[in-house]
Amino acid sequence: MEYRYKPTGVCSKEMIFDIENGIVKDLKVIGGCDGNIKGVASLIKGMPIEQVKEKLKGIKCGMKGTSCPDQISLALEKYQKAK
Numbered sequence: 001m002e003y004r005y006k007p008t009g010v011c012s013k014e015m016i017f018d019i020e021n022g023i024v025k026d027l028k029v030i031g032g033c034d035g036n037i038k039g040v041a042s043l044i045k046g047m048p049i050e051q052v053k054e055k056l057k058g059i060k061c062g063m064k065g066t067s068c069p070d071q072i073s074l075a076l077e078k079y080q081k082a083k
Contacts, residue, residue, distance in 0.1 A: 005075035009066045012037065015075050022049050024076075032068050040069055049076045 003017040012032030018025040027041040044052045053073045061067035066074075
């Protein structure tokens with residue numbers, strides 16, 4: 001299932017998830033730090049949502065109160081609540 005999320009407080013503009021049976025199958029991020037986002041997306045492929053949230057929640061980017069990885073965890077929380 002495709003799930004789209006608009007992150008806030010970060011450079012990325014949109015996150016597009018492919019989620020199947022509680023597993024992150026793919027993630028594409030529009031905008032942001034290309035190499036870092038590709039690395040994070042590659043690492044979370046095949047992981048259960050709960051594990052991704054546990055690993056990424058609360059990560060900060062510089063002086064910002066959030067980061068793209070933190071926004072990924074928030075997106076997945078929102079996805080779960082909507083289901």
